[in-house]
Amino acid sequence: MSIIAEDVAVEEIEYLRHGDRGLNMVLCRPAGRWPFPLVIDLHGGAWTAGDKADCLERDQVLARAGIAAGAIDFRDGDDGYPTSLQDINYAVRWARSRAGELGIDPARIALTGQSSGGHLAMLAAMRPGDARYGALPLDGGFGAEVACVGMTWPVINPLSRYRHALRRRSSDAPPAWAANIPERHDRYWGDEATMSEGNPMLALERGEAVRTPPALWVQGTPDEIHDYPDPESPIPGNEPERFVANYRKAGGEIDLVYIEQDTRGGHASHDPVAAFFRRHLLT
Numbered sequence: 001m002s003i004i005a006e007d008v009a010v011e012e013i014e015y016l017r018h019g020d021r022g023l024n025m026v027l028c029r030p031a032g033r034w035p036f037p038l039v040i041d042l043h044g045g046a047w048t049a050g051d052k053a054d055c056l057e058r059d060q061v062l063a064r065a066g067i068a069a070g071a072i073d074f075r076d077g078d079d080g081y082p083t084s085l086q087d088i089n090y091a092v093r094w095a096r097s098r099a100g101e102l103g104i105d106p107a108r109i110a111l112t113g114q115s116s117g118g119h120l121a122m123l124a125a126m127r128p129g130d131a132r133y134g135a136l137p138l139d140g141g142f143g144a145e146v147a148c149v150g151m152t153w154p155v156i157n158p159l160s161r162y163r164h165a166l167r168r169r170s171s172d173a174p175p176a177w178a179a180n181i182p183e184r185h186d187r188y189w190g191d192e193a194t195m196s197e198g199n200p201m202l203a204l205e206r207g208e209a210v211r212t213p214p215a216l217w218v219q220g221t222p223d224e225i226h227d228y229p230d231p232e233s234p235i236p237g238n239e240p241e242r243f244v245a246n247y248r249k250a251g252g253e254i255d256l257v258y259i260e261q262d263t264r265g266g267h268a269s270h271d272p273v274a275a276f277f278r279r280h281l282l283t
Contacts, residue, residue, distance in 0.1 A: 010060075085127075111124055
C-alpha cells in the first residue's frame with residue numbers, strides 16, 4: 001500500500017514474517033530530500049491490544065517536522081514477553097539494513113511509544129544488545145542501538161502498575177480502568193518475576209549496565225493509570241519522577257513534560273515529541 005497524505009508519503013511494508021504471519025511497518029516520509037532520520041513508533045494497549053494505526057496521527061506530525069516515522073506491528077498478548085522486544089529489535093536492525101531503499105539515515109534511528117508502547121521503546125533502547133531481544137537472525141551484523149527515545153505516559157514499571165491496579169480494584173471505589181488490567185498483565189507477562197525482569201525502572205535500580213540515550217517522558221495530569229506513587233519506591237514522588245531520578249543517576253539525559261490530561265491527545269502531546277526528535281535528530 002502506498003498513498004500520499006498531503007505532503008507526507010505513507011507506505012506499508014512487510015518487515016518481518018513469522019510463518020504465515022506478516023508484520024508490517026507503516027512508513028510516513030516527509031517531502032524533501034532523502035535521507036531522513038527515522039523514528040520507529042510502538043502502539044500501546046497494555047501489551048494485549050492496540051494497533052499500529054493508532055500511531056498514524058503522531059507519525060504524520062513527525063513527518064511534517066522533517067522526520068520519517070514508521071509504526072510497526074509486533075507480537076504481544078498471548079505471544080508473551082519477550083516476543084515484542086524481539087520484533088522491535090529486529091525492526092531497528094532491518095531499517096538500518098534497508099536504509100538506502102527506505103530513504104533513511106542509519107545513524108539516526110530512534111524509538112517512540114505510548115503507554116505500554118512507551119515501556120517497550122525504553123526497554124528496547126536500554127538493552128539493544130540483549131541476546132534474547134536480538135534472537136531473530138538478520139544478515140549484515142547491524143546493531144539495534146538507537147539515538148534517542150521519546151515516551152508518552154509509559155507504563156515504565158509493569159510490576160508496580162500491576163500491584164497498583166490490584167489495590168485500586170479492591171478499594172471501596174474501584175475505578176473502571178482497573179477492571180481488567182491485572183489480567184492483561186498476567187496474559188502477557190505470566191508472573192511478577194517476569195514483570196520485574198522486563199522493567200526499565202527496576203533495571204536501573206538493580207544497577208544493570210544499560211544504555212541511556214537521550215529521552216523524553218510526556219505525561220498527562222492527573223492520570224492515576226501512569227502517574228501514581230509506588231509504596232515500595234525507594235524515593236519519594238510518583239513513578240515519572242522516580243524514573244527520571246534513576247535515569248539521570250545512571251548518566252542519562254531525560255526531560256519530563258507535563259500536559260493537561262483532558263487535552264493530552266493530538267498536538268498537546270505530539271508537538272513536544274516532535275520538538276524532542278527535531279532537537280536530537282535534526283540538529
